[in-house]
Amino acid sequence: MRLRTFVTPLIIAALAISLTGCGAGSNASTRLIKKVTDGQEAEIKKDANNIALRNFVLVALPDGSAVVVGTVINRGENEDALLGLAIPGIQAQISGTSTIASNGVITFEGDVANAKAVIPAANLKPGTHTDLSLFFGNAGEITLDVLIQKPEGIYAGITSQASIL
Numbered sequence: 001m002r003l004r005t006f007v008t009p010l011i012i013a014a015l016a017i018s019l020t021g022c023g024a025g026s027n028a029s030t031r032l033i034k035k036v037t038d039g040q041e042a043e044i045k046k047d048a049n050n051i052a053l054r055n056f057v058l059v060a061l062p063d064g065s066a067v068v069v070g071t072v073i074n075r076g077e078n079e080d081a082l083l084g085l086a087i088p089g090i091q092a093q094i095s096g097t098s099t100i101a102s103n104g105v106i107t108f109e110g111d112v113a114n115a116k117a118v119i120p121a122a123n124l125k126p127g128t129h130t131d132l133s134l135f136f137g138n139a140g141e142i143t144l145d146v147l148i149q150k151p152e153g154i155y156a157g158i159t160s161q162a163s164i165l
Contacts, residue, residue, distance in 0.1 A: 039070060040132075040144040049139035050075040051100075056132060058087075059109075059149050060124045065160040066148070068092060068117035068132070069109045074100035081137040082106060085117050087130050092117040095162045109158055118160045126150040 039055030056070030066087070074080055081099050085092040096115035097106050106115045124130060126148050133143045149155050 038147050038149065040146045042142055042144055044136070044139040044142050046139055048077045049080060049136075051080065051136060051139045051142075053134065053142065053144065056144050057147050057149050057155075058119070058122070058124060058130065058132065059151050059155045059158045060122070060126050061151055061158070061160055063160060064121050064123045066119040066122035066124050067109065067158050067160060068119070069149075069155065069158070071108070072100060072106040072134070074102055074104050076139070077102055078138060079104075080139055082115075083135040083137055085119075085135070086133050087119055087122060087124075090119050090122055092119045116162045118162075120160075124148045 039057050040053070041055065042053045044051040044053075052073040052075055054071045054073065056068070058066040059069055060066050068085055072082060079099060079101050082094070083098075085094065094115065094117045096113070098115065100106055107113050108115050108117055128148050129145050130148060131143050132146045133141060135141050151158055
């Protein structure tokens with residue numbers, strides 16, 4: 001009877017540890033999660049500002065220009081303004097929406113795009129990375145290490161021409 005009272009809690013403890021995943025080790029499936037997009041993501045949280053940047057990449061076009069793809073979300077309490085975008089040495093030409101209301105969005109490219117940013121004469125090589133800096137009126141500046149994509153696949157319809165926004 002004494003053996004049973006000692007063994008039962010021991011078995012329960014062993015099952016609890018193995019069922020919670022503690023015994024999965026360094027190759028646990030939750031540690032091997034991969035990012036599902038090529039785009040770079042970041043956030044600026046400063047004072048009452050909270051800017052989220054999602055899925056930023058640059059698409060290198062045959063004419064040497066590069067087009068910005070990504071979304072800016074203002075999760076802060078106050079309106080902010082996107083003042084500019086740049087890669088080292090070259091500033092982007094921006095058209096469309098640049099003011100972001102609280103809970104507002106600026107989307108570069110795609111079906112719901114409300115802005116366009118083209119970097120002329122960027123001469124970037126697809127498959128490489130470059131720094132892309134974004135400048136905001138209130139939130140400040142942030143620099144992302146973004147991937148350069150070819151204008152193929154989901155990026156096939158991207159051009160340097162500003163469409164009606």
